[in-house]
Every structure is written in structure tokens, then in C-alpha cells.
Amino acid sequence: MEATGPLSDEGLVQLLDVDGTRVADPDWEPYAAHLTPDALRLAWRLMTITRAFDAEATSLQRQGELGLWVSCLGQEAAQIGSGTAVREPDYVFPSYREHGVALTRDIDLPQMLTLFRGLEHGSWDPVAHSFHLYTLVIGAHSLHATGYAMAMDRDGLVASGSPDKDGAVICYFGDGATSQGDVNEALVFASVNNAPIVFFVQNNQFAISEPTTRQSRVPLAQRADGFGIPRVRVDGNDVIAVHAVTQWALRHARAGQGPVLIEAFTYRMASHTTSDDATRYRTRADEEKWRQRDPIERLKKHLDALGELPQEFRDAVTAETKALGKRTRETVKSWERPALLTMFDHVYAEPHQQVESERAWFDRYQQSFLDEGSHA
Amino acid sequence: MTDTHHRAPAVTERESAVKTMTMAGAINAGLRAAMERDPKVLLMGEDIGQLGGVFRVTDGLHKDFGGDRVMDTPLAESGIVGTAIGMAMRGYTSVIEIQFDGFIFPAFNQITTQLAKMHYRSGGRLTLPLVIRVPFAGGIGAVEHHSESIEALFAHTAGLRICSPATPQDAFDMIQQSIASPDPVMFLEPKARYWDKGDVDTDAVRTRLDAAAATADIGRARVARPGTDVTVIAYGPTVRTALQAADVASGEGTSVEVVDLRSVSPLDIPTVVRSAKRTGRVVVVHEAPTAHGVGAELAARIGEEAFFHLKAPVLRVGGFHTPYPAAKFEHDYLPSLDRVLDAVDRVMTH
Structure with missing residues (x-):
């Protein structure tokens, strides 16, 4: 049966199909034109590192070294595609699964595990990285992000006439959060204040066990219409399309044209957390279907077809992920509880x-x- | 006060800054002074702009500071507190007006899980110097949800400071000190006392507005009237009742000391315990229900620290474990002068 409503493919922007072939879309092409093979290799490298780190953290949880891990497996394109569109003086408000975005903000990935090892509640300096702390109360940070954006506007960081100096906020949350009052209030405040903010919804199809159909009858992007906020729905496993639409949205917000909502339609390939068991509420067949749409594999096929992913580059990334894994294990095990x-x-x-x-x-x-x- | 008699020139200068104000007027003047002092102080709330707030506490500020600094917000309390948190991350101090006590609960999550904890969870990297003004408590014959005493619900949350002025002078000083404090402060305004008048020295607070001094001051209780037989502890709207009780009791030969807490979080335990040890008898008066309340906490602390000085159990006079009743009942529900005097009699005859 074809998926309908919030799980349909309706209106998805796609620039790279599941086979890794570039799709022509004159509307969005200008926002992807700057993606040289170098930039695409960087995206592939960051996605690969994110996935390797995610696997390492999952193992550390299984070994009892972490209390919990929240995997972002399958969402690497949504996170790296959007995160690489962020630049100074933009500011990022993540939810709690945005490890890939954290990587694009130069956060040392092992360091973020202090939270999951139970040593502290916040693991990095949010101001130094323009990357706020993770927020575990679903959607609560959407209001902080909106207020921050309103303050950027006051501080003259928006529509200054010099686009390189302008900034905006990007705020990440999931399909479940779209039902929260705070998120709806954030959309109201952002709209009436014309705040420079991009609401980036990663629709990974599950709020723990509840499918997106428990949150909405329509594609989540449509929520924006009632608030008077422009929206775009994008294939969240297509890193090129995600990057393009985020570029557009951030430029729109930085230029003083107000908020934008992006829905990146993707799939949470792991359980909600290491405490969850996805086999109780979804089928292997569904997971397999989405494994065929794997975002990293898709970009790899594309780069291979272009002949732009040489063996030495792959080897270097493999060595990098192995070193990161070793450093992650050693770092985590070296931590003792503070006084x-x-x-x-x-x-x-x-x-x-x-x-x-x-x-x-x-x-x-x-x-x-x-x-x-x-x-x- | 007695000191000033010996310093004649200072008296003249100080007297020039003393004005008679209502409590509402004193808060308005305090807000104005804070906004003139710091351009990053903003007011946010519902109907606080051209209308001046439903109690007119922000009257005239929109005209003088403009809509960017006196912001009428969408009608969403969680949204007001949440966006103010984000603005605080860029250095803005928002003074929020929650229209009525009973309407604060949509923001309960933002206040308790986000505002109160951000400094802690960021390892001290982020400070959120917000002030949440709440017209609170009853006595004005209002419909439901307009007379609530919310202090105990928030006092249980670490990270918040909670204070309540009982006089125009304290209202003027403490609103400015709350704004100067780097911690989030809930500023509970006894709405039944908005139109009480008093002298306000508008100069005195100026030297006490650095973060440390301001924070210390809003956490400090004051002895509103010295006495020797019974300590009556009150704050906000019940201080006036306590002072009336002290007057009446004095006519009957009982010397009542009135301690105006001013702060519910932190509690000024040293001042409370000193007074309890001196008198040996304590009555706590608040409008909030007594069960699980501020009075219960005070009774426990006084028991722990002044047990052998006590001549009677600590008594509480306050609301019942019912919803705030309909207006025709409130005169009897609220801690009246008679009920306070009854409690004073009971600790005296124990």
C-alpha cells in the first residue's frame, strides 16, 4: 500500500535519487551549484565519521560505559546537509540526536559523551560553538531558539545590507515535537516577530514507538501554512537536496524575510535509544526498505559514478574513524566522577x-x- | 531612621528623594529606573503596552520607551518565558508580566525545567537574569484563577529566587534589585496591596544594585516591628495583617514581633531563628494553603534550630486544602486579623 498523509512522498525536493543519480531541478539547483566534488567528499567524510562515532557510542553503552545512547543512524544526510549550510554568526539549537550537526560545529565528539556517561548535564560550551546544549524536554528549546533569533534581529545581525555579516538561527526538532504546544507557540512568536529562524523538522517517522500518523494527518511541512511561514519538504536522505534547501532557508532568514520551516523526511534506522526495542512496533521489511535508501551509500554511489572517491581518500577516512573510535573508548574510560x-x-x-x-x-x-x- | 536625626544635611538631601507612592506606582517607577539605566532591559507580557497592563503597573512605559522595549506578546505564557530565555542568551534582561497568578501554569515547564536549570546544566556558562512579575494572592473579589498563591509550587525548584514586597519602598527597591540579580527571580506582587500608599526614598537603592548586593538584599528578611512575646512571620499581602495583629495584641498586653520575610527562596533562616529564639513563640501567616507550604518549611527549620527555645509549637495561619473558593467566601478563607490573633492567643496560652 502506498504511504499517504504524513508518510507520503508528496512534494519532496530531491537532487540525488536512491541510485545516486543527480536529479535536475532548476528551482533548487542554484543552491547546490557550489557543491564541488571536494564539498561532496567532505559531506561523505562527515557522514561516515558521524556513523562510526554513533556505532562506537552504541557499543560503549552495551559495555556499560554509558548510561544511554541516542543513535542518529540513518539521519546523517539530514544533519550533515543542513549543518554544513550553517556559518558565523548563525546559531544552532539542537534537540538531542544531532550528533552530526555537532560535528559540523567543531564539537569534539567524544567530549559530548560526558552527558551520556552521567557526569554532567551539558557537555560543551554552547557559545564557543554557536551550538546550544541538548534539550531533552521535547520542543522546549524551540522557544529559546525563537527568542535568540528575535535578539539577533535587535542586535542588527539580520538584513544589515552586508550578507556575509547576517545571521539566523536553525532549530532542530522531530516529528513528535510538532505536536507540542511550545513548538506551535514558537511558530506564532517567530511569525509575528518576523524572526530570522529556520525550523528544521527531522521527520524520522517515529516518536519512540508512535508513527508520525499519531501526530498528523497531513505532511508535517503543511503545519507552517497556518502560521504564514514558508515551508519546504525535502528528501532527508539526500544530502545535496538537504543542503540546498537549508542554504535557501538560511539566506531567506538572514536577509530579514522571516522564518522558514523545513521538513526533512527520513528514517530512524536504530531504536529510539539504547533502552528502546523497535522490533515491538515496526517490521523488518520496513527497516529493510529504508536501508535501501541509505544516505551515505547514496552519496557514495554518486561519487563513485563521478570517479571522485579515490581509494586513498576512503582509506584516509577509514583510518580517521578508527582513530576516533580508539580515542572515544580511551577518553570515556578515563573519565572519573568530579568531586x-x-x-x-x-x-x-x-x-x-x-x-x-x-x-x-x-x-x-x-x-x-x-x-x-x-x-x- | 534614628541615625538620620544626627546628620542634618543628609536628611535634607534624602528628603528631597522621598515621595508618596502606591505599590503599583513604586513598581512602575522602579521599572522605569531600571530601563533608563540599562537599554537591554525589556518588558514582555500581555496587554502591558498601550493598555499599561490590567493593573496599570506598566502605565506610560510603552509611550516613553516604545513597543520594542515594552512588548505586547502573543497570548501564550510558555512562549513568553521561552522566548525571553532565548533573548537572555544574547544579553537581554526581560521583565515578564504574567497577567494573573492562575495563568502562570502554561509556563510552568519553561520556568522549572528550563529557566531554573540552565545555569546549572551549562556548568555556569549561561546566566538567565529574567524577572517574572506575577500579581498574586487574593482579596479582590475576583473570579477563579485570579487569586492564587503560587509560591510553594515554585519554591520547590532549585535555581529560582522568589520574593514578594510588602511596602511601596520594598517594591521600588526590590524590583530593581531583582532585575540586577543574575539569577531568575519571581517577583510576586500582592495585588490587593497595589493601591496601599507609603513613602518611597527613590535614591537609597542606587548603591545596592550590583549583582551581589542586589541578590543578597532581595533574600533578606526584615523585622517590620520589634516585639518580645510572639514572632509573627509574614510576607507580601499578609504583612499588613500581621502588623494590625501586633497593634491589637499590644493593647492586650502581648508584644508581637513581625518578621517580613520578603523572600521565599531563599528563606532568611538566620533572621527567623534569631527572632524565634528571642520570643519562643512563632506564628506563620500566608494566604497559600498551609499543607506542604512555606509555613511548614519554616516550622521544620525553627524546630531544628531553636527547639529548646520554643515555648509552644509553631502555628500556621493560611489557606485550606481546597481550591481558592468563590469570592463571597474569600473573606473567611483568607488569614484574617481575627484568625491571626487567635493563633497568637493559642501560642501564648500553650
């Missing part, structure tokens, strides 16, 4: 009587055991 009293740090920016008295009491309590030890 216990640091759990009282940064609750407030200025001292708070309750926190300070509890910290002091807990310190005395801990010290009392050390004192007993010294008597023995």
Missing part, C-alpha cells in the same frame, strides 16, 4: 542560603567518615 561537592556548583549565579547550608552540611557529613577512617 562530590561540585554537584552543588552553579545552582545559582550568586550564593543562595539554602544551597550553601546544604553544601556545608554535606561536606561535614562526608568528612565525618574520613575522620572515622583516620581513627581506625
Whole structure:
């Protein structure tokens, strides 16, 4: 049976078909024209690294080294295609599965595992990378992203007349988040304030176990219409098309023309997290169908056909992923929990009587055991 | 106050800055001063622009500062707090007006899971100096959801500061100090006291607006009236009731000390415990339901730190474990002068 409604192929922008053949689309071609073989090899390399790191983190969780891992397997094109369209002074608000986007923001991938090893709640300096912390409350960050975009506008970083200086926000969330009140409020605030923001929906077809048909009767991109926000629906496993539509959307927002919503239609090839079991709610046949549309394989076919993926480049990327895997394992296993009293740090920016008295009491309590030890 | 009698020239200067204001007027003047001081201070809320807010607390500010700094927002409380968080990440201090206490709950998630925790989860890298103004508590004969006391629901969340002024002077000072504080502050305005008048020295606070001093000040209780037999602890709308009770009790030979907490988070436990040790008898008065409330926390802390000084159990006077009742019941539901005096009698005769 043909998929309908939110799972249909309706209106998908595609510049690379599943066999890796370039599709001619005069509307979107200008936004992909700058993608030289070098740029495509870079995309293939970043997607490959993302996937290798993802597999390494999954293994580390299985070995008990991480409490949880949230795989982005299958979503590499959506993430690398969009992430590589971001530049200074843009700002990114991820959800919690955007490891590929993090890579494009120069975040050291092993470092992001402190969150998943249970050492801290946020693993990187968001300002230094223009990449906000992961947000686990679904859709809550869409409002922060909108407010940030409104402030960029106030700060003269939009439509300044010098396009290289202009910026915008890109905010990632999933199909499930589109049902949240916060996301709908973000669309309202962005619309009436003409905020420079791109809402990037990765429709990976599942909110844990619930298919997108539990969130919507229509393709998710259509949600934008009621808010007066332009939208585009793109094949999320086509890195060239994703990059092109994100280029367009960011330029639109940076130029002061207001928000855009992109729906990247893709597939979550792993379970929701390492705690989930996708075999309980979807078929092997469905997974196999989407494996045939693998985003990395698709780009590889294209580059192969062009003769632009030489063996030495592949070997270098393989060596790079192996080194990253080794460094990831070693880094994660080397981490020890910070000193216990640091759990009282940064609750407030200025001292708070309750926190300070509890910290002091807990310190005395801990010290009392050390004192007993010294008597023995 | 007594000090100023010995410094005649200072008195003249200070007196020139003293004006009689309502509490609403004092908050308005405090907002204006903060906005004049820092162009990155913005006001956000529903109907706060040309209308001046449903209580007129922002009256005239839209005219003088414009719609970019006094922003009428879409009618979505979560959206207001959430976008203000994003703006704070670029250095803007938004002062949000939630129209009524009972309408804050759509923003409960943004306030508790996002605003309160961002500094912590970012390892101190991000600070969100928002102020959330909430006209709160009852006594104005309103329809439902317009008279709620919400403080305990938020006091349970680490990362927030919660304060409530009881006088125009405190309202003027504390709104500016809340804006100066780098932490998120919930500023609870006792709406039944908006039109109470008092003298406001508009100069005094100026030297206390750096982050550390401002934060310390809004967390500090004050002894509103000294006494020796019973401590009555109140904040926001119940301070006036407590002072009235002290007057009446004094006529009956009982000396009541009134402690105005000013801050619910943090609680100024040292001031509370000092007073409890001095009098040995404590009554806590708030409009919020007593069950699981601020009074319960105070009773526990006083028990822990002043047990052997107590001559009677700590009593609480407050709302019942019912929804806030319809307006014709509120006079009896609220902690009235009679109920406070009854509690004072009970701790005296224990």
C-alpha cells in the first residue's frame, strides 16, 4: 500500500535519487551549484565519521560505559546537509540526536559523551560553538531558539545590507515535537516577530514507538501554512537536496524575510535509544526498505559514478574513524566522577542560603567518615 | 531612621528623594529606573503596552520607551518565558508580566525545567537574569484563577529566587534589585496591596544594585516591628495583617514581633531563628494553603534550630486544602486579623 498523509512522498525536493543519480531541478539547483566534488567528499567524510562515532557510542553503552545512547543512524544526510549550510554568526539549537550537526560545529565528539556517561548535564560550551546544549524536554528549546533569533534581529545581525555579516538561527526538532504546544507557540512568536529562524523538522517517522500518523494527518511541512511561514519538504536522505534547501532557508532568514520551516523526511534506522526495542512496533521489511535508501551509500554511489572517491581518500577516512573510535573508548574510560561537592556548583549565579547550608552540611557529613577512617 | 536625626544635611538631601507612592506606582517607577539605566532591559507580557497592563503597573512605559522595549506578546505564557530565555542568551534582561497568578501554569515547564536549570546544566556558562512579575494572592473579589498563591509550587525548584514586597519602598527597591540579580527571580506582587500608599526614598537603592548586593538584599528578611512575646512571620499581602495583629495584641498586653520575610527562596533562616529564639513563640501567616507550604518549611527549620527555645509549637495561619473558593467566601478563607490573633492567643496560652 502506498504511504499517504504524513508518510507520503508528496512534494519532496530531491537532487540525488536512491541510485545516486543527480536529479535536475532548476528551482533548487542554484543552491547546490557550489557543491564541488571536494564539498561532496567532505559531506561523505562527515557522514561516515558521524556513523562510526554513533556505532562506537552504541557499543560503549552495551559495555556499560554509558548510561544511554541516542543513535542518529540513518539521519546523517539530514544533519550533515543542513549543518554544513550553517556559518558565523548563525546559531544552532539542537534537540538531542544531532550528533552530526555537532560535528559540523567543531564539537569534539567524544567530549559530548560526558552527558551520556552521567557526569554532567551539558557537555560543551554552547557559545564557543554557536551550538546550544541538548534539550531533552521535547520542543522546549524551540522557544529559546525563537527568542535568540528575535535578539539577533535587535542586535542588527539580520538584513544589515552586508550578507556575509547576517545571521539566523536553525532549530532542530522531530516529528513528535510538532505536536507540542511550545513548538506551535514558537511558530506564532517567530511569525509575528518576523524572526530570522529556520525550523528544521527531522521527520524520522517515529516518536519512540508512535508513527508520525499519531501526530498528523497531513505532511508535517503543511503545519507552517497556518502560521504564514514558508515551508519546504525535502528528501532527508539526500544530502545535496538537504543542503540546498537549508542554504535557501538560511539566506531567506538572514536577509530579514522571516522564518522558514523545513521538513526533512527520513528514517530512524536504530531504536529510539539504547533502552528502546523497535522490533515491538515496526517490521523488518520496513527497516529493510529504508536501508535501501541509505544516505551515505547514496552519496557514495554518486561519487563513485563521478570517479571522485579515490581509494586513498576512503582509506584516509577509514583510518580517521578508527582513530576516533580508539580515542572515544580511551577518553570515556578515563573519565572519573568530579568531586562530590561540585554537584552543588552553579545552582545559582550568586550564593543562595539554602544551597550553601546544604553544601556545608554535606561536606561535614562526608568528612565525618574520613575522620572515622583516620581513627581506625 | 534614628541615625538620620544626627546628620542634618543628609536628611535634607534624602528628603528631597522621598515621595508618596502606591505599590503599583513604586513598581512602575522602579521599572522605569531600571530601563533608563540599562537599554537591554525589556518588558514582555500581555496587554502591558498601550493598555499599561490590567493593573496599570506598566502605565506610560510603552509611550516613553516604545513597543520594542515594552512588548505586547502573543497570548501564550510558555512562549513568553521561552522566548525571553532565548533573548537572555544574547544579553537581554526581560521583565515578564504574567497577567494573573492562575495563568502562570502554561509556563510552568519553561520556568522549572528550563529557566531554573540552565545555569546549572551549562556548568555556569549561561546566566538567565529574567524577572517574572506575577500579581498574586487574593482579596479582590475576583473570579477563579485570579487569586492564587503560587509560591510553594515554585519554591520547590532549585535555581529560582522568589520574593514578594510588602511596602511601596520594598517594591521600588526590590524590583530593581531583582532585575540586577543574575539569577531568575519571581517577583510576586500582592495585588490587593497595589493601591496601599507609603513613602518611597527613590535614591537609597542606587548603591545596592550590583549583582551581589542586589541578590543578597532581595533574600533578606526584615523585622517590620520589634516585639518580645510572639514572632509573627509574614510576607507580601499578609504583612499588613500581621502588623494590625501586633497593634491589637499590644493593647492586650502581648508584644508581637513581625518578621517580613520578603523572600521565599531563599528563606532568611538566620533572621527567623534569631527572632524565634528571642520570643519562643512563632506564628506563620500566608494566604497559600498551609499543607506542604512555606509555613511548614519554616516550622521544620525553627524546630531544628531553636527547639529548646520554643515555648509552644509553631502555628500556621493560611489557606485550606481546597481550591481558592468563590469570592463571597474569600473573606473567611483568607488569614484574617481575627484568625491571626487567635493563633497568637493559642501560642501564648500553650
